[in-house]
Amino acid sequence: xxxxxxIALGGVTEPYTLLLMAVATFAxxxxxxxxxxxxxxxxxxxxxLTFAMPPMQGISIMLSVYVGGLSGGxxxxxLLGIPGTPSSVATTFDxxxxxxxxxxxxxLSLGLFASFVGSIISIAVLIVAAPPLALLAVKLGxxxxxxxxxxxxxxxxxxxxxxxxxxxxxxxxxxxIATIGPDPLMGRERFTFGFEILTxxxxxxxxxxxxxxxxxxxxxxxxxxxxGQHSSGSLIxxxxxxxxxxxVKDILLKPANVIRSSLLGVFIGxxxxxxxxxxxxxxxxxxxxxxxxxxxxxxxxxxxxxxSESGNSSTVGGSLIPLIALGxxxxxxxxxxxxxxxxxxxxxxxxxILDHPDLVYSMFIAMAIASVFMLLIGIILxxxxxxxxxxxxxxxxxxxxxxxxxxxxxxxxxxxxLYLLAGIGAVGYILKKLDYPLAPLVLGVVxxxxxxxxxxxxxxxxxxxxxxxxxPISALLLTLAVVSVVYSIYSYVKQRRLMAQRxxxxxx
Amino acid sequence: xxxxxxxxxxxxxxxxxxxxxxxxxAVFMAFKAGSLPASRWEPMSAGTFPQIIFFGVALLCGVxxxxxxxxxxxxxxxxxxxxxxxxxxKAVIINLALFIIYMAFMPxxxxxxxxxxxxxxxxxxxxPKKPITLxxxxxxxxxxxxxxxxxxxxxxxxxxxxxxx
Numbered sequence: 001x002x003x004x005x006x007i008a009l010g011g012v013t014e015p016y017t018l019l020l021m022a023v024a025t026f027a028x029x030x031x032x033x034x035x036x037x038x039x040x041x042x043x044x045x046x047x048x049l050t051f052a053m054p055p056m057q058g059i060s061i062m063l064s065v066y067v068g069g070l071s072g073g074x075x076x077x078x079l080l081g082i083p084g085t086p087s088s089v090a091t092t093f094d095x096x097x098x099x100x101x102x103x104x105x106x107x108l109s110l111g112l113f114a115s116f117v118g119s120i121i122s123i124a125v126l127i128v129a130a131p132p133l134a135l136l137a138v139k140l141g142x143x144x145x146x147x148x149x150x151x152x153x154x155x156x157x158x159x160x161x162x163x164x165x166x167x168x169x170x171x172x173x174x175x176x177i178a179t180i181g182p183d184p185l186m187g188r189e190r191f192t193f194g195f196e197i198l199t200x201x202x203x204x205x206x207x208x209x210x211x212x213x214x215x216x217x218x219x220x221x222x223x224x225x226x227x228g229q230h231s232s233g234s235l236i237x238x239x240x241x242x243x244x245x246x247x248v249k250d251i252l253l254k255p256a257n258v259i260r261s262s263l264l265g266v267f268i269g270x271x272x273x274x275x276x277x278x279x280x281x282x283x284x285x286x287x288x289x290x291x292x293x294x295x296x297x298x299x300x301x302x303x304x305x306x307x308s309e310s311g312n313s314s315t316v317g318g319s320l321i322p323l324i325a326l327g328x329x330x331x332x333x334x335x336x337x338x339x340x341x342x343x344x345x346x347x348x349x350x351x352x353i354l355d356h357p358d359l360v361y362s363m364f365i366a367m368a369i370a371s372v373f374m375l376l377i378g379i380i381l382x383x384x385x386x387x388x389x390x391x392x393x394x395x396x397x398x399x400x401x402x403x404x405x406x407x408x409x410x411x412x413x414x415x416x417x418l419y420l421l422a423g424i425g426a427v428g429y430i431l432k433k434l435d436y437p438l439a440p441l442v443l444g445v446v447x448x449x450x451x452x453x454x455x456x457x458x459x460x461x462x463x464x465x466x467x468x469x470x471x472p473i474s475a476l477l478l479t480l481a482v483v484s485v486v487y488s489i490y491s492y493v494k495q496r497r498l499m500a501q502r503x504x505x506x507x508x
Numbered sequence: 509x510x511x512x513x514x515x516x517x518x519x520x521x522x523x524x525x526x527x528x529x530x531x532x533x534a535v536f537m538a539f540k541a542g543s544l545p546a547s548r549w550e551p552m553s554a555g556t557f558p559q560i561i562f563f564g565v566a567l568l569c570g571v572x573x574x575x576x577x578x579x580x581x582x583x584x585x586x587x588x589x590x591x592x593x594x595x596x597x598k599a600v601i602i603n604l605a606l607f608i609i610y611m612a613f614m615p616x617x618x619x620x621x622x623x624x625x626x627x628x629x630x631x632x633x634x635x636p637k638k639p640i641t642l643x644x645x646x647x648x649x650x651x652x653x654x655x656x657x658x659x660x661x662x663x664x665x666x667x668x669x670x671x672x673x
Binding site for chain 2: 045163165166168169172173175176179183185186188190191214218219221222223392393394395397398399401402403405406409410413415418419421422425426429433434435436448451452455456459460463
């Protein structure tokens with residue numbers, strides 16, 4: 001074992017490999033910062049470059065892209081309010097308001113450091129707990145998956161903004177959007193009304209880019225209250241210093257949040273099919289519930305940034321658990337990693353850790369090194385990104401809209417996705433103006449197909465619906481979901497009453 | 509209880525209108541879902557899950573409309589106020605229209621030409637009217653139309669739309 005570890009350490013820490021890993025981490029960060037350019041896409045593009053390399057080097061480079069990518073979404077989320085990837089949706093909730101309040105440096109450094117801590121915690125858990133956690137994850141049947149999704153959907157109740165009912169409507173509209181196109185089990189066409197543009201369904205990323213990016217960018221063009229004219233100033237200005245020491249203190253002196261979010265991310269990552277798009281929202285939700293001041297969330301709360309970023313970055317370690325222990329990819333990005341390993345003639349499965357321990361150790365080491373690169377490169381890039389955003393709005397808004405169009409087109413090389421983007425963007429802007437929260441809608445689009453697939457699969461296995469309540473893990477998750485909804489409604493009503501009382505007091 | 513003036517009642521009025529429109533659409537879709545063919549292989553057909561969701565949307569919209577109207581009264585606003593608000597959003601509407609035209613034009617003119625034209629017009633519309641902004645707009649448009657095209661085609665082997673001529 002020690003020999004294998006030393007071989008892995010020697011292989012990964014070769015100067016040339018380290019240089020390539022640094023470049024790959026940088027590429028992952030930049031790719032994820034472009035809305036629509038997914039981590040999976042970045043890893044897929046890296047794959048052919050690694051064919052000629054030794055397996056250890058190739059896998060290390062791909063893992064570096066992965067680790068960089070999971071934190072890269074932070075930049076566009078914090079500075080533009082646009083999640084670069086689905087895994088940074090929750091990051092926009094607090095990082096963007098914090099940046100708009102004049103603290104972009106603080107928002108970015110908090111996110112970067114939280115990502116780093118999350119990655120390190122996930123690597124530790126991966127090393128210690130890979131086999132037992134993987135065994136638990138594969139024991140989950142469709143009942144447990146459905147219950148897990150229902151639990152995740154209860155997050156909607158805590159992300160509703162000013163109106164609980166509009167939040168719930170938005171969440172259900174999101175799930176409804178996901179039902180357009182082929183049905184997830186039999187591939188039967190639904191709700192296309194003969195339009196070819198809808199036959200493949202509405203891709204999640206098109207909804208994400210349209211709803212978040214376009215509606216946000218269009219909002220930037222609204223007349224400002226003071227001038228009555230649309231502003232041509234910069235999007236973000238303010239304190240550009242990274243405040244590293246303060247950030248370290250913020251995270252390490254309040255470790256409960258970062259540890260809870262990271263462990264949640266590891267667990268969600270270990271469940272095949274879940275992934276970072278769910279973990280960052282769940283981590284954020286749990287941080288809000290645990291906070292003594294939940295009303296500050298959504299308004300630039302540092303703990304919100306920490307929770308979402310540590311939650312999504314720790315997913316990478318978690319998702320490698322079923323891959324390494326059982327050969328089951330936890331996410332599309334893991335499937336590409338798996339393909340990369342197989343290209344080198346190494347079979348993935350329970351014997352991987354026995355037959356190729358050096359490769360498995362090299363993955364652990366590569367992840368740890370990539371996390372350090374991610375932190376260092378992120379801090380360096382931070383200033384560059386901040387300076388880029390000092391560019392006036394009249395340049396940045398059309399240019400970012402063009403980037404959105406590029407990101408959307410490159411998803412599937414389909415022009416029809418561009419028309420969908422324009423339509424969804426317009427609808428997103430209208431919904432935003434009417435005060436419908438967009439986060440539940442986007443969450444609904446992600447979770448809807450998973451919920452439907454597992455619900456139908458459960459009924460295919462057995463028509464006995466009581467299994468949802470009699471299987472222990474499913475029952476536990478559904479109970480947690482009920483508790484979560486009741487608690488959310490209770491805190492929402494309480495908060496509204498308090499606000500009303502305050503308003504009455506000020507008007508008297 | 510009624511809202512104080514038609515200015516503040518505009519958004520609530522549009523929200524109530526949106527509840528009705530979304531509810532009607534959802535009921536229509538729920539019936540559409542019900543007409544999807546069932547499968548002999550599975551107890552839940554392809555239409556069951558969407559039907560539940562669409563009925564859920566319609567129900568929630570109905571509840572939202574009733575709650576809103578019973579609590580605050582029917583929000584009374586005027587078309588004049590709505591028109592004024594719409595005119596104030598001129599920059600947003602023009603940019604959205606430009607973007608839609610850009611999307612529609614891209615398959616014909618290709619990425620480079622359509623992006624160049626879109627970026628130039630959008631920037632010139634939004635920018636302060638100074639000679640230097642014309643130069644900046646043209647430079648940015650050239651950079652971000654040709655740059656991504658060659659980056660994607662040369663580095664990633666992904667070809668952005670090419671012109672039909």
